[in-house]
Amino acid sequence: MNNKNVNANPPLWNYKTEIPKLTNLAFRALDLMYDKKSRLFVFNWDRNKRKLGPISERYSAIAAIGLQSAKLRGIDIPFSVSEILKELLCRINAMEERGPGDLALLLWAFSLLYGEIEEKVMERLIPDKKVNVLIEELRKRPVVEAAWTLSAFSYLYKNGFRNSLISQACESIADIIIDAFNQETHIFSYVSKKQGFKKILGYHREFGNFASQSYSIYGLSTYYQATGDDRALKVALNCSNKICSLQGPHGQFWWIYNVRRGTIADKYPVFSVHQDGMGPMALKKLSIVSKRDYSDFIEKSFDWLYGNNEMGISMILWEEGIILRCVQRKAPLSELSYYLNMVRSRFHLPSVKNDNQLALGGLEILNETRPYHMGWMLVFFYDS
Template sequence: MNIAKRGLPRMHRKGAFGHTLRAVKINSDWTERLEGDSLRYTAIAALGLSYIDRGTQQLILNGDTAFDLAHACAVRATTSADMGAIALAAWAAAEAGRFHSVALFRQLVQVLSSDTPIATVDCAWALSAALAARQFGDTQDVVSLATKRLMSGRSASGLFPHMLPASASGRFRAHIGCFADQVYPIQALARLYTARSDVEALSAAEACAERICALQGPAGQWWWHYDTRNGGVVEGYPVYSVHQHAMAPMALLDLREAGGTDHSQAIIKGMRWLDEHPEVSMPLVASEKGVIWRKVARREPRKVVRALSAVTTSLLRGWHVPGLDMLFPPVRIDYECRPYELGWLLYAWLAGGVVARLSPGLTADRPAILKEI
């Protein structure tokens, strides 16, 4: 969390957050360069920053607070066509900005009630946003529509596809769901259970969490691409640091707080990979720079292994071209870091109690979990 507090100021400029802080070589020296701009990442940063003290928020945001940032995101999102950005901005508006953005939820209703295919991640974010905002206004339409869409995508294996409907991903990718396609539904459905006592939602979250934990790598790796048909791994790499330190803990802790299964040991195992990764010897955590390097990936041209694995498993479940690990070993570190990674890190470990606020009488136990871990 201290790394996040050091790194986020380097990624902030002009009231928003950039897309990527990338290591670059200038002459003979290495430094980091901030590239691009991202509304999605700015909204996630607002969510994470809202759980640290106001003074630190102002140091990171040049005098502003997460409240200010969330309000700015909401205004900016009203002209966006990106459903994911709209959902995240609405979520940040509710949780960090403490208000219900009528305009953003109106946009979400339009998309969710249409026949347009929707990314699973975007749908899960819309549900989380609606649950967060319901204390400030009526979000029932979004809750119902997002729940229906999300639940329609769950497979017999417990896993979720990349798109809703899955067929929107195309013939060779319809069976694939990435790690993000699992954790955000787990989080949203766990919160839905606490808000509405939706037993079916909790069951879906439990099944998905159980499957990804069963598939976790021997060194704690949270793998990247899954086969929703048989619940297997299509392609493990890259392994992303944010999955290890933020996204898996965030979803699995929410599930536990909602009364679901305790997956603390899987969380601990995943965190340990940051220091004890067998793929490479170089460190992933660069504390002095305020970054955690993004991922460990294969040495391969143009993501060839993922493409081959998608095609072969689409033709025959579980079929992988032999020798890929030898031909394309996972020995490359991606020397970049993105603000959403540090935003989710803060949110995952400081946002205990969010689930409890959705259901009167429920007690959050994240401090106990932190102590245990």
């Protein structure tokens, strides 16, 4: 891969000077991945093939959340969020098929734009106003979907929609997320405990990825901001302190965690969106509501993005207006490395050190970018 932005001494992340530059870059990247015919964003831009992926309703909703967050803070955005949401509403059946998490993202985006509830989406999320139907469905799914849904409902609650339906939904969804939290190791698993015997003994109870941590921290912080529920704040703080303590030497937020042991199970890929979007937005939201300062960890995270990383290469391509997706293991041994790491972590094999990356075959940069990355980065910059 040819990247001209090699910088042996990368600049330290500076919040005030870099936000305008990265905001402009986010708009350029989104423009690259915007399909004018459908008025939605695609799944990705493959830089090697110079090819756009298929339309993605989920990524379009996340991009809309980020864009509207910026607009609410006085930033001129080069897209019509109302047009994006109008098109997504026409595709509500496809979003519902993906699960309540996608519908919640759509509800969240509508609430940001219009300051009110989109009833068509709400009816799909809570049919016949039966919250238990939503809760039962969320318990079957990854905790990240519960976290998105909690963020959406907490935003509504915070902005005055405090009827019994919204209140019950917030509390019940928060319970799902907290149920996925290990009170001893302070790590979230992929799923809630109450998914049946098979799940409790299986892979998804033993491990959790960074998405499970960051989205849950953000969702619980938003819920605490809206309701003042101290349980949520305590769990969010404990998890944040844990993932920050496990942050890599270059500021990496690693990929897979062993929930029972409270250790890193597998390190790669390291995703750029974790470094400048999901991780920072979760820590910033928690900082706002708790008055705890996580700026040092966010700065380290961005330093990785700017080139203080395993590759010694900036992930930001300023001239092209994109941020590259991740540092990953090279094929064909990447999958073998992953499974070796997971087996080692699960059975705590003494013959392999816990911090061994087992990155067989070396590392490389994945030469693509995705629109949800830009959406969450904008949320980090402009959330409140």
